[in-house]
Amino acid sequence: MIEFKGITKRFPGVVALNDVSFSISRGSCHALIGENGAGKSTLGKILAGVHRADEGTLHLDGQPVAPATPVAARELGIAMVHQELAFCPNLTVAENLCLGELPRRAGWVDRTAMRARARALLAAVGADLDVDAPMETLSTGREQLAQIAAAVGTGARVIVMDEPTSSLSAGETQELFRLIRELKVRGITLIYVSHRMEELFALCDAITVLRDGRHVSTGPIRATDPQRVIAQMIGRELGVHRPRHLERPPGAERLRIEGLASPGRFQDIALSVRSGEIVGLAGLVGAGRSEVAQAIFGLDPAAEGRVLVDGRPLPARSIAAALEAGIGLVPEDRKRQGLVLSLNCRENISLAALPRLTRGGWVRRGMERALASRYASRLRVKAPSLEVVTAGLSGGNQQKLALAKWLARDCDILIVDEPTRGVDVGAKAEIYQLLDELASEGKALLVISSELPELIGLCGRILVMRAGRLAGALPRAEFSEAALLRLMAGV
Template sequence: MTHDPRAPLLTMSGIVKSYPGVRALKGVDFDLRAGEIHCLIGENGAGKSTLMRVMAGAETPDAGGVTMDGQTYASIDPVRSHALGITVIYQETDLVMPLTVAENIFLGHEKTGRGGVLDRAAMRAQVIELMERFNLRFPVDEPVGNLGPAQRQLVQIVKAISRDSRVIVLDEPTASLTDNEIRHLFELLAVFKAQGIGIVYVSHRLQEIIEIGDRVTIMRDGTKVATHAVTDIDESHLIEAMVGRPLDDALPPKTDTSTSEVVMAVRGLSVQGQFDDVSFELRRGEVLGLGGLVGAGRSELLECLFGITQPDAGEVSVHGRPVRFASPREAIRAGLGLVPEERRESGLVVGRSVEDNIAFPILDSVSRFTLMRRAQLRGIAGDLVAKLRIKTPTLDQIVRTLSGGNQQKIVLAKWLAAGTRILLLDEPSRGVDVNAKFEIHQLIRLLTAQGMSVIMASSDMLELLALSDRVLVMAEGKVSGILSGDQATQVEVMRYAVPRSANPAREAA
């Protein structure tokens, strides 16, 4: 089947959308052709997510319209959006965790048999057929809550396929995927293009846009800056268009701020089925990077250190004192803070204000006789919003309405408010734009220069190598090596990250 590459499959014209104190979209035009990948980029807060939510029917625009199949709609609701074949796969998954993979894929368009009874066998068979067609392997009867972020992302893609979507919007689809899974995703997208599906690809990873995109639209401050054929623009020009000025993407020169003082010592720490016999020391002012492939046990290790899970064996000491945190509250009191990978699920209460989120770890210190010292709290929150350059109209702004980069800064702000001295970071720049990423990296450098110690798990190899004083590499739940700054190269980290059974070269080493 052939498709006219010039034919607009979907057109958005003059889209305007405002929230209290924020004009998110200022007359934005956007169009998508059949059988193309149209990339959408911009800093967090540029309006990309709002534009996609209008397309999906999750937001009603104040002005403008959406045209598809020759008909223009002043607004579309989610039901009409689905009927038109539009599917948006958000960065933060919207799956129902207790339901199985098969049940999630058919949620909202279930197959029924006689008497309206769910035909679970038919749904299961179709899911298996879809997965085999696209070479995906999932336990279809497994609850989605038992899967990792990468697998959940792929489940959502299968869900879109099952709906015969004509337009698929992918919001930061590779943020939680390994290199192999990214390659597989790109192969899937090539198949979708050949079938005439229009794909909107929202990403901060500019190299991916250059690799797979046909066209790219750049947004800034709620407006469309430009649309280019990808072949007509390079990465440096994309960055300049996004931020409105040339941006030196390099990190500041790395300076070793660590001392010989050990602030945390871990010996033989184990959690059955997650990681085993982990030992290391963390020094004052140090960034200790955690390298490894997805599933190596890095996130699980951070959760154990923070008291979310309990170890089956091993010892932890903080500032020379043995500790065993029964809960995160105890870890916080000992000076630890965790910035989780899934910030919206675990790091924030997105329905509450910026001020409230910054306050949660310090409620005891700003309360007296159950009455909160509101003026004191606003002062603390206001200072941190300014220090971290958090873009928010007011401290009362609901966190859900802010961009991913600003949400991540709020998670960091609450731990700074709590006086955290040991910061646990899990994928700190996941899903943030290049400018916010740069600012987060600068903040980490500043904090360690002031004596904070950081344990940072990152799948971004450049980030891991640029920020870490040492890199602890994990493979299959075990420590496979600890590399000093001059030893830590991309080749060496990957050599230790590959499981031993698949890495004869490391066996010989």
């Protein structure tokens, strides 16, 4: 039995957890759900010793515990599988798995013993990995398997999984689910933090809903349903979204791609996007969707083929030309590619639009402030002020800023890569509505997403990529998850 009693945790500008109390029974798979910023990751991290609670206590089988570090948590049998890299990417699988306690003989690393131990750890979770491969050559899914192997191998009885499937392909997800069910049979307690409702209902025994750092409910998962959970998460019923841009037929062709290819990434890509249209681009992780987006935007130095805007070909591999033609790219990784986190909201919004805000090299500050506040309020960015540094904002607000940046640049052709990854339900709905509005205004949108319901709800047409090629296209009338999955997986 794991009990949280009155846990409170504060971070700069937010109370992440506010007097949270509930308990988790041993040997169950317990879902932890809530919007971004609801505090579910923080709760997991307190359990795993990454953070310490400011107030409240944690009880493990009736004993109060306070793991101060991840190592201390490990000694209590609690481990965490992270969203982020938990390993040294340059070391091999075997080295990473044994890093805490390298087998030594007379001061030298005993490589044979190390490999053997790593193989045993992996075999215990049924993972078939090359122990001599550098960690960086592994896919995210396989790396997670290695993390789980490491956790189980060190005797973990409680494993916290934070958004484990957010960047897994469908096959990898199934593999992970099989492993989770197996771990449960072995009596290991799993705490499963996720946004993905269907996974929770397929896997978990009990569910705890958090909202704004407060505990809302805990109970067996059979006693509830997704609609109710969503309502509890956001405190209101979410209306079914109907895109308005579909009411009018799309206009003239804005963006046309012919024979786009990049060696080793993708080949033979041809597509077109019309004004007032949202075209979806589906595919498994690794199918080459983001790579195509970046090549269209001129970021791929090896790209070949033609990109035409309004029928005029753009000079190859030039971001400047793409920008000039009105193409904007909201990249998939907002923290690494989308925003400069050390700059404030205003500076991030105006970053791509700087050439238009400049006279004789000087930034026109009045114009800049007006532009930033216009788009911040249009996208309902929630920040204390536009002068706060973006690092402290929630994922949803950061994503809105990444979008605002390209709207401020006046882009008519927007490529949006994973617009709602790691974004809470409320912000998701706002982003869908915004994308729909933009299309209604006549902009041409290409939306890449791994969440099929998102594409199905939003797009007029969906293209599917598989292994670097276009595998097919579906008009809205033929949309279904099954049809898309068949194209994505090639069966």
